[in-house]
Amino acid sequence: MVSRRAFLAGSGAVTVGGLGFIPGFATTAQAAVSSTSGSPARLLPVFNRPKHLDYGDVSKIGGADQTLLTTLQGVVNRTEPELYFIYDTGTQSIPDAKWLTDMRLPTKLYKNPLDLVAKYRNRIRGAIVHDPAVPDSLNVATTLAGLENAVVADADQAKAHGLRIVKDLRGMFDDDRVKTYRWQLDNLFPRVTKKLLAGLPPTQVVDVEGVVWQEIARETQQIRDSSNRGTYNLDVSAKLGKEAVYVRFADSFTDDGWGASVRHVVVTANGAEFARFEPGAPEEAPYLFDGSHSSIGGEANRFADGGNYWIYRFEPPAGTTSLVVTVEMWNQYLVSATDTSPTRVEPFAYFRDYVVATKALVSWLPPGGATGDLLIEHYAKWPTLAPYMGWFANDVSGEWDGVDLASKGGSPVIAADFYMNGTVHAGFTAPISEKPRPVRRISKPKNKVYLTLTFGEGDNIQYCQRHLRDLWDDPKRGDAPANWTISPLLLETGPGLFSHYQRTATANDLLVCGPSGAGYTYPGSWVPDEFTQYLKLTGSVLRRTGMDLVYSYSSRENDKWVLLSEEIAHGFATYTPLKGIMQTWDGDLLAVRQGGLPIVGQWGAPGNATEYKAALDARVAQWDGASPLFISGGVNAWGWTPSDVAELAGLLGDPYELLLGNTFFDLLNRVL
Template sequence: MVSRRAFLAGSGAVTVGGLGLVPGLTSSAQAVVSSTSGSPARLLPVFNRPKHLDYGDVSKLSGGDQTLLTTLQGIVNRKEPELYFIYDTGTQSVPDAKWLTDLHLPTRLYKNPLDLVAKYRSHVRGAIVHDPAVPDSLNIATTLAGLENAVVADADQAKAHGLKIVKDLRGMFDDDVVKTYRWQLDNLFPRVTKQLLAGLPPTRVVDVEGVVWQEIARETQQIRDSSNRGTYNLDVSAKLGKEAVYVRFADSFSDDGWGASVRHVVVTANGTEFARFEPNTPEEAPYLFDGSHSSIGGEANRFADGGNYWIYRFEPPAGTTSLVVTVEMWNQYLVSATDTSPTRVEPFPYFRDYVVATKALVSWLPPGGATGDLLIEHYAKWPTLAPYMGWFANDVSGEWDGVDLASKGGSPVVAADFYMNGTVHAGTAAPISSKPRPVRRVSKAKNKVYLTLTFGEGDNIQYCQRRLRDIWDDPKRGEVPTNWTISPLLAEAGPNIYSHYQRTATANDYLVCGPSGGGYTYPASWTSAELTKYLKMTGDFMRRTALEVVYAYSGRQDGTWVQLSEEIAKGYADYTPTKGIMQTWDGDTLTVRHGGIPITGGWGAPGKAAEFKAALDQRISSWDGSSPLFISGLIGAWSWTPSDMAELGPLLTDPYELLLGNSFYDLLNRTL
């Protein structure tokens, strides 16, 4: 998985944590145990089927008002889903509106969504008031809201809507994040569901409209080898005059993933140095206005690829007339500046309906240091296979470290922090076929290059809900054989979403299980006994959703992806219907048979069709043509579309033959 910010029916008499469960599930412990025969146990919570939906467009509301409504949605929808919100009006395709239409339910539009607070006030006891001065108190308030049947609000919102204050968190906590979440774990753990735990950022950064950026420097060539590394003097004096100057570093070629990279920063005002720092150090912190869309590289450099960026804020001494930012910088940089604060910080509202409805505990603990130690304690307290739903702090490095800690703790990760209306989608009923796609069998391998191409990110259920729907609706989809990773957990988190992709797939669309099965994980980091449970659960979900190929991670050693071991591969062979595994891989060509199944290393290239083809030609330049060559290619899900695939397809002439994943691994298996 790459950075995502460029970049889960029925009613029953038995209850767990306030949720109606299907007959036969009598405890949260049972709900996270899977079997390989009979009816598989439920992994995720059950919601009743919605009969009608009140809905509103909340895209223009503040994060605070969205949080109020999303937590109200969690309380109301816990019993029966009745509330649905449109979060993304103004985007090209508006997935929230499309999914609502696809549900074919009676609906009623509320032009002012906040009117729904009054309509459903009787469903809640009142409000848990968070402390705006302590951002993480919003997560504590969310956990309490689920336990106390309340909404999350600030004091002004509670007063405006006539909500009784059930618990006031103002003054309870300070900036000590570990102490805050320690209090939550010690005091609320006995009451929360043990079926899952959640991780959500307490705040989000929102762009301020009308901000004008002035370009300061741009690399006009597609340089990815650091050959333009040097010291650059960036004169941002033109933006002096207001309180501060904001300097943004981005990618001048946003579709190929090699953006600005910076190592040292020195700032001078009227020729006098007033700031000097290196990325990811305490000295940088006072100036890093927004670093959430960037990452730290191996040289302790800060970089931002694709649509990502970071922003420094410099407030020079009064009377400054010359401001120069000197940086050691390289690759495809785009530097711009403004004198206006480009963003504001407000509550992060998404996925809180699901957290509140399930009475889950939610935290936001970066996976390193003291916060990482506390996160490890969380995993230790929850049962094996209880998913961690949400995401991690610190972007890519947080992802790798966070997923590794979750894997060691026996928790598959479900990227869900932007999964909207989860309480509605989890309650829908939709047909999901368990019959795998027939193989278009190639009788015998010739001396050709057999290629299969796969869109990644499918473990990420918010991607499946949002970005995947965007590109899936591209009219050119189906022109080229394409694999699409998807989460089998959607069978429970969003059956209608999974069903849509399965039912509307063309003959050239093949669904593949996203990494690394029933939730994003690194199999090499699990204990042997717990990995067996994970693989059995994965097998159940794959059979339910007709998936027969897995895109899998293995684990990392010394910063490098390693090959799946014989033992792990045999586990996939024994407990899942996997016919082949494509795995993330940093080494040379990987085409092996382990555990009785073929495994290939994923290969990718920057750029779009022509550049991808050129890199592919280079990739096979040492092939002598005397035997078949198999390549599993990865396609960037955040930058490519089926239209791009339609451009690539005609370029793949002899010696290439493009196959769907099932045909590819069937042929490779017989060839090996």
């Protein structure tokens, strides 16, 4: 990463991008600390402003070819952004195309995007050939591609495109992940950037088109209390006849977060048992075909909520005519089966342009056991505040453990594993206002229930790039007050994105900082002196983006989120312009003053607008009405839209008043 700043003098706006890829500060921490002295500093890499973009639609090509192109993009765009790609986002609106249109740059479409390899072949030295038999070798190849100005390819791709092999990794590694990444750390650390670390899965599971699933069992009621827990015999015999049967467990009501949960599995073929396992145990591994979209719960149960799922693969003995899967199961299950492999494994192509361009080291180390120990060693070797960009293995548990390790190691996390065209967005110039949104001041608080609603997920820059754009384009946005968490680090990773949201916000939209400041982190896990550096960095980027509210995590004790400490809250008050903090919370309604700042616990409820309102009413029924009641309500960004918020607002009569966050905290600050 490198440091530089640029302002529109006297305009109250910051212009980011366009000064070139130049050497930076001696350490990331020095860069951040210098930003508190009145001279804003830069944390993340800088790229030249794009002038013209060659682009292509890569949504229909495989992950191997996408990886070839994204690593080519990294080498080419390091000097000046010239390549841009349209990905399949799984949505109808395809934000990649929208952002390209919004930039209003001269462009040229390549109908066959692989033609760009020939056009830019003279810009690369050749190919780093990964070993398809060792998936993690693709990450080592990506690190080497950045260092050697090369692309990542397999042997067949290198031959097809006439690419010289710069380094051949075939046969260098085995399936020992720790040994592979130990070699990378020992041999490549001296050459990679010390400004950031990257974490990307080497492969991804891709849906196969045309697979037909047969429903086996469905819970038709929205059960959330395990009251239907029991033993279920799932007869999947109808799907016998091919090599294997695939059984998928999903959520029958995808909008409220109480999907299928399974504790124990026994499989019988023609009445004879041939599989028995508990979720998460080693015995499950041979049968777990795709568990990446599910999690392990506290009872050693596997569960999947919303649009998530998991799939078991059972290959019964030859001649099997009856196949029954017996499970202990509960909540809102939806079970289906097929005889066709529903997915395939491909290289994971996303975000590799940014990794290659910045010459970053990329790994994939689950944050527990021996891989977790090696990840801790990575954090120790990089300077304080060097961000960890990408994501973690093991879904929810990986998130908690991974962010905790990063926090202890002094690294804020930037969720970026699906952030596409980052080398273009980081260089695109856009005006960003430094002025906070004016407060609609309520002269005197009344004995009412003051409610503010906040969309989560904004620390995730890929969410800001993709799903947030879809939500933002909902025609009902602005009909009711809503807060939108967003990453202030878009100031550097995507100023055009941040500028768009800031410029097009209605009077009922308020941008607030996503957890927990300049990068996703758990404040209670930091070394205090290093957390002060993080707070100084947060103060700098908040002042430059005009935000003065933050959604923050704290830390966990006995599996519960606890109140931010007096010392941490005081640090926020000292080093940042915050007017208040919304924080994760597991207890009753919370509204307190801590460290000089008002803090509210984030409250939420599952279901649709009617159910949310009913849960609010139940909570408010305990209120005595003798003083104002303040509730900070969370909105599930993956399940709700502005239309849902507008519907809820229409249900709120007396004693409720729905407020934007700045008015909410202005009022709370005078009441506490």
